[in-house]
Amino acid sequence: MGRTGVNVSALGFGLLRLPMLADGKTVDMDQSVAMVRRAIEGGVNYIDTGRVYLGGQSEAVAGKALAGNWRDRVYLTSKAAWWIMERPEDFEKQFDESRRAMNTDVIDFYHIHMIMHRGWREKVIPYKLIDKMMKLKEQGKIRFAGFSFHDRLQLFKEVLDANPGWDFCLIQHNYLDYEYEAGVLGPKYAAANGMGLAVMKPVRTGFLANLPQSMRDALRSTGVTKPDAEWALDYLWDIPEVSVTVSGMGSMADVEANLDYASRAKPDMLTPDEREALGRAIRAYRGTPGHVDCTGCYQCIPCPHNVAVGYIFAYVYNNYLLHRNKERAMFDYTTSMSPIQRGAPASACVDCGECLPKCPQKLDIPKHLKEVAAEFGF
Numbered sequence: 001m002g003r004t005g006v007n008v009s010a011l012g013f014g015l016l017r018l019p020m021l022a023d024g025k026t027v028d029m030d031q032s033v034a035m036v037r038r039a040i041e042g043g044v045n046y047i048d049t050g051r052v053y054l055g056g057q058s059e060a061v062a063g064k065a066l067a068g069n070w071r072d073r074v075y076l077t078s079k080a081a082w083w084i085m086e087r088p089e090d091f092e093k094q095f096d097e098s099r100r101a102m103n104t105d106v107i108d109f110y111h112i113h114m115i116m117h118r119g120w121r122e123k124v125i126p127y128k129l130i131d132k133m134m135k136l137k138e139q140g141k142i143r144f145a146g147f148s149f150h151d152r153l154q155l156f157k158e159v160l161d162a163n164p165g166w167d168f169c170l171i172q173h174n175y176l177d178y179e180y181e182a183g184v185l186g187p188k189y190a191a192a193n194g195m196g197l198a199v200m201k202p203v204r205t206g207f208l209a210n211l212p213q214s215m216r217d218a219l220r221s222t223g224v225t226k227p228d229a230e231w232a233l234d235y236l237w238d239i240p241e242v243s244v245t246v247s248g249m250g251s252m253a254d255v256e257a258n259l260d261y262a263s264r265a266k267p268d269m270l271t272p273d274e275r276e277a278l279g280r281a282i283r284a285y286r287g288t289p290g291h292v293d294c295t296g297c298y299q300c301i302p303c304p305h306n307v308a309v310g311y312i313f314a315y316v317y318n319n320y321l322l323h324r325n326k327e328r329a330m331f332d333y334t335t336s337m338s339p340i341q342r343g344a345p346a347s348a349c350v351d352c353g354e355c356l357p358k359c360p361q362k363l364d365i366p367k368h369l370k371e372v373a374a375e376f377g378f
Contacts, residue, residue, distance in 0.1 A: 004196050052081045095110070110145060153183055288321050
């Protein structure tokens with residue numbers, strides 16, 4: 001894991017998409033604890049959670065699952081959410097809440113959660129959160145200091161350069177979003193700075209685990225047959241700079257499948273033919289009728305009306321065009337991302353045109369937002 005000097009498992013367990021009880025709001029604690037412990041028995045040693053995940057229930061699962069000798073077998077992470085901080089000292093308050101919830105004195109990998117343009121300018125810099133993070137490390141309360149990221153590559157570089165003491169980062173990446181957010185260059189830049197790199201959302205909130213037939217046919221054109229999710233994970237494990245791929249798992253079946261895939265993981269594991277097949281799958285995705293060729297580069301933000309253009313196009317509308325599953329598309333929009341990332345709906349666009357000269361794809365963004373608003377009513 002970069003300059004940290006520790007060895008992490010190829011697969012990490014992200015405790016965000018845990019199984020729920022019948023009410024849909026309460027985590028199934030017994031099943032979740034069993035899943036975490038099975039993953040550890042199978043070789044996983046990186047457990048990823050956050051203060052705000054599942055309303056605090058995620059950290060509670062970590063605390064219960066790691067009680068006793070289990071804690072000594074893993075590296076435990078958590079995250080401080082800037083958007084619920086009202087004053088600088090809330091950072092330390094969140095940190096102490098996380099330690100109590102997880103019943104641990106030391107958090108191995110601690111993040112400033114979800115750095116993006118708003119949080120960077122409005123909270124991270126003015127509240128001096130980097131200094132606070134580094135003080136925790138000096139005090140021995142955390143082992144390694146890092147951040148998770150959701151914004152464009154230019155800001156990613158700025159954040160890295162702002163603190164030579166970063167030990168690691170967590171970014172979103174998958175084979176479909178080659179240019180999305182930090183994109184394919186993010187791992188290179190992090191590695192060049194000596195940082196460990198964790199990658200989240202390897203199956204794109206489930207989309208890459210249930211491919212449309214056109215993409216599946218493209219992947220199978222080499223004669224290689226793998227489950228959809230294994231293709232997505234193998235793509236990331238193939239990248240030498242990726243230290244650990246963090247996957248959310250919602251059932252014991254997910255755990256067993258991912259452990260199986262991870263047993264074959266290694267850098268440079270894909271053949272040239274398999275890499276070309278991934279390229280064909282990307283082209284099949286982008287060739288869908290009505291597809292909005294948005295890469296999610298975020299050059300168009302900030303929007304004066306806070307419309308999350310890239311997220312709406314790349315993660316909601318284009319997925320919908322392939323599967324035509326409106327219920328799933330609404331779930332992607334309302335549930336799979338936090339309100340901070342989601343921003344305002346497509347209908348909030350007033351056609352001011354401020355985004356138009358910024359788009360490298362030369363998209364008519366207001367026109368496409370109207371199409372989304374008409375289709376979904378948001």
